[in-house]
Amino acid sequence: MKNIFFFLLITITSITSFSQEDTLFSKTLTELVVTATRTERKLSNVAVPVQIISRKAIVQSGSVRLNDILSEQTGLYITSGGATTSAGGGVFGNGIQIQGLSPDYTLILLDGEPIIGRQGGVIDLSRLAVGNIKKIEIVKGPSSSLYGSEAMGGVVNIITEQAQLNRLDASFRYGRFNSTDANLSAAIKKQNWGLQLFGNRNSSNGFDLDENAPGKTVDPFSSYTTQARFNFFPSAKTKISVSGRYYNEKQDNYFLTQDIGSGSAIAITGDGKVKDMNLNPVITRQFNNNLRSSLRFYFSRYEYEQTLLKDADKSPYYYDFFQQDFYRAENQTDFNLPARNFLSVGAGIVEERLNTTRYAGKRSNDILYAFLQDEWRASEKLTFIGGLRYDDNSAYQSRVSPKLAAQFKVNDKLRINASYGAGFKAPDFRQLFLNFLNTAAGGYVVYGANEITISELESQKQQGILSEILPRAYDLALLKPEISKGLNAGVHFDVNEKLNFDVNLFRNDIDELIQVDIIAFRINAAPVYSYFNVKEAYTQGAEINSSFRINNKFQLQGGYQFLMTADKADLERIENGEVYTRDLETNEVYKVQKSDYGGLPNRSKHMANAKLFYENTKKGWSASVRAIYKSRWGTYDKDGNGLINREDEFASGSTLININAAKTINAFRVQAGIDNLFNYKDELNLPGQPGIQPYISIHYSFIKNKNNN
Amino acid sequence: MKTNLIALTVITTGIFFTSCDKEEVPAPVTVQTKSVSNLPGDTILGLTSMGQPYGSGKYTLYSLETNSIISNTDSATSKWDIGFRGTTIITNSGNSGPGAGGAFVYTGLFGDLVQIPTDSTFRIDNAPTAYAIKSGSGNGWYSYNGATNLITPIPGRILVIRTASGKYAKIEIQNYYKGGVTPDATASDNDKLMKQRYYTFRYTFQSDGSKKF
Numbered sequence: 017m018k019n020i021f022f023f024l025l026i027t028i029t030s031i032t033s034f035s036q037e038d039t040l041f042s043k044t045l046t047e048l049v050v051t052a053t054r055t056e057r058k059l060s061n062v063a064v065p066v067q068i069i070s071r072k073a074i075v076q077s078g079s080v081r082l083n084d085i086l087s088e089q090t091g092l093y094i095t096s097g098g099a100t101t102s103a104g105g106g107v108f109g110n111g112i113q114i115q116g117l118s119p120d121y122t123l124i125l126l127d128g129e130p131i132i133g134r135q136g137g138v139i140d141l142s143r144l145a146v147g148n149i150k151k152i153e154i155v156k157g158p159s160s161s162l163y164g165s166e167a168m169g170g171v172v173n174i175i176t177e178q179a180q181l182n183r184l185d186a187s188f189r190y191g192r193f194n195s196t197d198a199n200l201s202a203a204i205k206k207q208n209w210g211l212q213l214f215g216n217r218n219s220s221n222g223f224d225l226d227e228n229a230p231g232k233t234v235d236p237f238s239s240y241t242t243q244a245r246f247n248f249f250p251s252a253k254t255k256i257s258v259s260g261r262y263y264n265e266k267q268d269n270y271f272l273t274q275d276i277g278s279g280s281a282i283a284i285t286g287d288g289k290v291k292d293m294n295l296n297p298v299i300t301r302q303f304n305n306n307l308r309s310s311l312r313f314y315f316s317r318y319e320y321e322q323t324l325l326k327d328a329d330k331s332p333y334y335y336d337f338f339q340q341d342f343y344r345a346e347n348q349t350d351f352n353l354p355a356r357n358f359l360s361v362g363a364g365i366v367e368e369r370l371n372t373t374r375y376a377g378k379r380s381n382d383i384l385y386a387f388l389q390d391e392w393r394a395s396e397k398l399t400f401i402g403g404l405r406y407d408d409n410s411a412y413q414s415r416v417s418p419k420l421a422a423q424f425k426v427n428d429k430l431r432i433n434a435s436y437g438a439g440f441k442a443p444d445f446r447q448l449f450l451n452f453l454n455t456a457a458g459g460y461v462v463y464g465a466n467e468i469t470i471s472e473l474e475s476q477k478q479q480g481i482l483s484e485i486l487p488r489a490y491d492l493a494l495l496k497p498e499i500s501k502g503l504n505a506g507v508h509f510d511v512n513e514k515l516n517f518d519v520n521l522f523r524n525d526i527d528e529l530i531q532v533d534i535i536a537f538r539i540n541a542a543p544v545y546s547y548f549n550v551k552e553a554y555t556q557g558a559e560i561n562s563s564f565r566i567n568n569k570f571q572l573q574g575g576y577q578f579l580m581t582a583d584k585a586d587l588e589r590i591e592n593g594e595v596y597t598r599d600l601e602t603n604e605v606y607k608v609q610k611s612d613y614g615g616l617p618n619r620s621k622h623m624a625n626a627k628l629f630y631e632n633t634k635k636g637w638s639a640s641v642r643a644i645y646k647s648r649w650g651t652y653d654k655d656g657n658g659l660i661n662r663e664d665e666f667a668s669g670s671t672l673i674n675i676n677a678a679k680t681i682n683a684f685r686v687q688a689g690i691d692n693l694f695n696y697k698d699e700l701n702l703p704g705q706p707g708i709q710p711y712i713s714i715h716y717s718f719i720k721n722k723n724n725n
Numbered sequence: 726m727k728t729n730l731i732a733l734t735v736i737t738t739g740i741f742f743t744s745c746d747k748e749e750v751p752a753p754v755t756v757q758t759k760s761v762s763n764l765p766g767d768t769i770l771g772l773t774s775m776g777q778p779y780g781s782g783k784y785t786l787y788s789l790e791t792n793s794i795i796s797n798t799d800s801a802t803s804k805w806d807i808g809f810r811g812t813t814i815i816t817n818s819g820n821s822g823p824g825a826g827g828a829f830v831y832t833g834l835f836g837d838l839v840q841i842p843t844d845s846t847f848r849i850d851n852a853p854t855a856y857a858i859k860s861g862s863g864n865g866w867y868s869y870n871g872a873t874n875l876i877t878p879i880p881g882r883i884l885v886i887r888t889a890s891g892k893y894a895k896i897e898i899q900n901y902y903k904g905g906v907t908p909d910a911t912a913s914d915n916d917k918l919m920k921q922r923y924y925t926f927r928y929t930f931q932s933d934g935s936k937k938f
Contacts, residue, residue, distance in 0.1 A: 273914075274913050274915040483853070534861065537853075594832050596879075596880040596881025597880050605880045605881055607834070654870075654877065654910075655880055656867065656877030657880055658863060658868055658879075700910075
């Protein structure tokens with residue numbers, strides 16, 4: 017299947033301009049981007065790699081949740097979620113990798129404010145409905161100079177609709193597994209205020225990939241999203257905006273577990289609940305042509321609660337509660353300075369609080385930060401950007417994140433971008449504050465780096481709690497953030513008004529990755545763990561995107577990403593000849609070669625997509641065929657050498673074909689489609705992939721064009 | 726694989742070393758490589774009320790010299806060389822036993838280890854935290870996968886053993902599960918627990934006291 021994509025790419029590249037016929041002016045030239053510089057800029061003036069997904073693309077693809085539409089974009093790898101299988105598949109929902117960096121290192125913003133609530137490092141993208149998304153901006157490469165923690169691999173900014181005119185939209189979609197998605201949105205626009213309302217209900221009966229195994233692969237769930245935004249313009253120069261969102265999800269659990277020893281089955285029931293809410297008041301004033309300032313406040317809460325009971329006697333089996341609060345106040349002021357300099361300065365304060373059954377009591381951490389960025393248009397052709405951000409806090413080492421970018425417009429058709437940026441991810445609360453004695457599994461202890469000192473260990477040894485302190489314990493220190501340094505270099509080439517190319521090369525060096533290590537032994541020989549900055553890794557590759565407008569009805573898009581990743585220590589072990597494996601058939605032990613190394617798990621070396629869109633505005637027809645390919649990817653170590661190398665440690669590559677068609681009649685739009693047309697499944701490695709999914713949806717749209725009083 | 730579950734099979738290979746010096750009478754060194762399968766090492770009897778698996782708590786003591794299990798009543802003698810309990814392997818040394826044992830972990834191929842390096846240091850047991858063969862995932866002979874709860878011997882890790890009587894042996898652990906087959910990742914926890922702690926390994930014992938295999 018891989019060959020199809022190369023064929024398509026070659027086809028795209030080999031098609032030259034047929035004629036000079038005048039078509040609709042390419043939209044990309046005027047498209048605005050806010051995420052790359054935190055100020056509105058034309059996409060063509062942005063010096064860092066940016067991908068934009070329009071409302072139209074979301075609608076044409078028939079997407080329902082954020083992971084649906086992101087999974088069809090070049091270079092974005094959606095990590096699998098869904099089932100609580102012990103093998104390979106992630107259990108923490110659908111996260112996103114950018115440039116090969118894990119979901120932990122990707123910042124997800126909703127209208128510029130961070131989405132919180134990571135489980136196992138992952139923001140589950142299926143928490144986000146797409147019904148009110150105006151566009152999605154994806155900035156690739158480290159961007160902590162503007163956004164601080166988590167923006168190591170890149171930033172996804174979801175920009176929602178704001179009331180532009182009076183309208184009412186309603187839609188309903190029905191698909192396989194009794195899955196439903198209902199949306200209702202309304203906008204009221206008056207002269208000096210506007211109100212946008214949105215509601216979504218999403219549910220599914222879940223599905224079962226293995227009829228023989230008890231319980232379902234994915235249990236039934238339902239979720240509700242409500243969002244409201246009120247914009248008020250007291251004067252022509254001032255905007256006050258308040259937006260709020262509430263998300264509520266419930267999943268019913270039922271599965272069988274075994275009594276160890278007798279092997280008899282125990283039925284477990286219960287449910288998992290997720291709540292997620294945020295509130296975001298913003299006031300912006302354009303003081304004059306050269307000065308603009310905004311003050312933003314943000315509060316967000318994420319709550320997760322799982323209660324499991326033994327079905328027979330309703331006695332408790334498992335309980336987990338996790339609550340995270342995030343408060344932020346921030347000012348950003350933009351200046352137009354002489355000599356074509358555009359300066360943005362900002363500062364803010366963050367308080368995060370955590371309350372969970374997993375830690376000893378509540379924990380909180382405060383961060384103060386300031387950033388500065390100057391964009392200098394040295395000439396019509398040459399632009400430089402320099403940025404710096406400082407993040408200060410008490411719980412881990414403070415961090416300075418620089419960024420440098422340059423753009424050279426060779427001519428109207430060709431522009432060259434290069435950028436260097438630093439990213440970081442703050443140690444998470446677990447790494448800082450965990451204080452955990454596992455009474456069930458052998459009495460081991462895990463301390464967050466801030467919960468233990470060497471003198472504390474020494475006093476524990478004197479008290480007879482510890483039998484031995486290991487040399488590693490003397491390395492205990494204030495944790496440093498995990499950091500990345502990224503280089504991006506690319507060209508954008510408009511061959512003509514119909515055909516364009518984007519090529520970007522990237523390299524990310526990731527350092528100070530945090531891992532647990534044993535620092536001492538208790539008298540019962542149980543280990544005591546804490547956290548250290550130890551690991552290093554890299555990701556590098558190339559991304560190519562092309563878009564070709566065949567005529568005013570057909571558009572062809574193609575994309576490809578080549579990715580290489582490695583854990584640097586693993587690579588060194590292989591180079592030193594210290595890594596061996598066991599042959600699957602013969603059990604013979606032999607040395608692992610560098611060429612056998614599969615890099616970091618959960619990454620495909622080759623990813624490609626090809627999409628054909630058709631639209632006949634006059635007759636109200638539209639359709640699309642989209643193919644998404646990813647090559648084999650590493651799952652987990654099976655031969656015991658700690659890295660991905662053997663054939664059985666890879667999941668096979670896959671191609672998903674999604675098709676749909678839609679017809680618009682007056683205010684109604686009916687869309688029918690099939691996702692995963694060829695029913696691709698991999699129950700072991702992709703338990704969240706249910707196979708073929710036909711659906712039908714109807715959309716009603718009422719627009720009152722007149723802008724009265 | 727499953728046909729020879731019970732028997733402790735012995736495979737004999739002869740390796741001959743020839744002296745380079747033609748003047749001397751060649752002194753061939755003959756060593757045997759033996760395979761042991763399904764050797765239980767304190768197999769799991771059940772779960773405690775806290776959910777912890779437990780066994781009898783006793784080591785299975787083994788003599789490499791005689792290729793046989795030694796009774797626990799002889800634990801304070803030099804009859805045994807190594808002992809197995811769960812993932813912990815002890816040597817008849819230090820505070821584990823009265824013997825002259827010791828061990829270290831060599832990284833390389835079993836067949837390539839023909840001579841114990843002269844600069845190598847044999848560690849002795851200091852239970853319960855510092856065994857000659859280091860305990861813990863990735864430290865000694867095995868790696869534990871927290872996602873699948875499976876134990877896998879690290880390929881290329883050879884246990885170099887000094888026996889209770891001060892002779893030398895090399896061991897390669899091949900599997901930790903009954904029948905020498907690691908359960909599937911999708912197997913039930915019950916399966917994974919009840920089938921574990923059965924050692925399959927091969928070893929070469931050098932009876933002449935030299936460090937050559």
